[in-house]
Amino acid sequence: MVSSWMSTSRCPWCSQLAQDPKLKDGYNAMGFSQGGQFLRAVAQRCPSPPMKTLISVGGQQQGVYGLPRCPGESSHICDWIRKKLNSGAYTDTVQKHLVQAQYWHDPLNDDLYKKHSLFLADVNQERVVNETYKKNLQLLDKFVMVKFLQDSVVDPVDTEWFGFLKTGQAKETETLQESVLYREDRLGLAAMEAAGKLDFLATEGDHLQFTDEWFNAKLVPYLR
Numbered sequence: 001m002v003s004s005w006m007s008t009s010r011c012p013w014c015s016q017l018a019q020d021p022k023l024k025d026g027y028n029a030m031g032f033s034q035g036g037q038f039l040r041a042v043a044q045r046c047p048s049p050p051m052k053t054l055i056s057v058g059g060q061q062q063g064v065y066g067l068p069r070c071p072g073e074s075s076h077i078c079d080w081i082r083k084k085l086n087s088g089a090y091t092d093t094v095q096k097h098l099v100q101a102q103y104w105h106d107p108l109n110d111d112l113y114k115k116h117s118l119f120l121a122d123v124n125q126e127r128v129v130n131e132t133y134k135k136n137l138q139l140l141d142k143f144v145m146v147k148f149l150q151d152s153v154v155d156p157v158d159t160e161w162f163g164f165l166k167t168g169q170a171k172e173t174e175t176l177q178e179s180v181l182y183r184e185d186r187l188g189l190a191a192m193e194a195a196g197k198l199d200f201l202a203t204e205g206d207h208l209q210f211t212d213e214w215f216n217a218k219l220v221p222y223l224r
Contacts, residue, residue, distance in 0.1 A: 014046035023049040028223050030055040032208060033154075036145075037061055037103055041123045043140060044133040053222050055144040058154065058208050062164035062179075063105030063120045066155035090116035107165040125186040138188040144199045144222055153207035161200050162189065 017023055029051050031039035036059015043051045088094055089104040095118045102119035106112065114126045121127060125134070137143075147160040156165055162176035176182050182190050192198050201218055203210055 013042060014048075017042075017046055018048050020049075026050040026052045028053040028055070030057060030219070030223070031059055032057045034060060034099070034103065036160075037063075037120070037123070040137070040143075041119070044123055044130075044136050047136040047139060050139055052140065053142040053144065054140055055146070055219055055222055056160070057146045057219075058148050058151065058160055059145065060103050060154055060159045061145065061162040062124065062159040063103040064100075064155055064159060065105055065107060065165060065170060092116075105159075105164065107167050107170055110167045124181060129186050134186070134188040138192055138197075140192070140197060142197055142199060142222060143192060144201060144219070146201045146203065146219075148207055148209065149202055149204050151207045 026049055029039045029042070031037070031054070036056030039051075039054060040056065040059075040061065043054055089101045089106065090109075090112050094101045095116065102117075104113075104117070105120060114121050117126070122130075123133065145161050147157060148154075149157075151157045151160070154160060156163070156173050158164060158173045158175070162179075162181075163173055164179070166172045166174050176189065177193075181187060185191060189198065199222075203214055203218070
């Protein structure tokens, strides 16, 4: 089941975070895979206590279009997910009950995506610019995005650096800096990059495959 906070601007975690005395001076957050975009939603929706550094490790910041190698123990479950997403990702039932649909981004049906995506289209400012989201995200000291260069799970892999497929087709990709989101600075990412707040890291290997040495050398320093 999809937690209701993912699909609405209301976030019950905000009050839980605010009431935790250990976090009153701020905290760092690290999200792995889909946790990257869900933690970004927390940064945008829950400014107090302040999230200082957000590290997205293989997160799908612009969503996904395709599941080239669905992880999991049951191939039947993966096949069912693909069937549901391809046949009706933006129906109300699928959006509310299948977590992968929350970040399914169909470039061939852009209007449908913008109208019916409950989570991703909201946090990525696809319908309207929520100035509160934009202001809150820019409160981060650092937003770090990690891309896995041989990722066979995330499609397209550019989404791990906030890039995606160009609208209207499913072959050519564009970088974050080439996107409307960045050029119009709908989320404040252009301003953040200009201020030195965006870091783009890359590592060899498949999805979430990294060594302890790489993790300690590249990511741990952001948490100090």
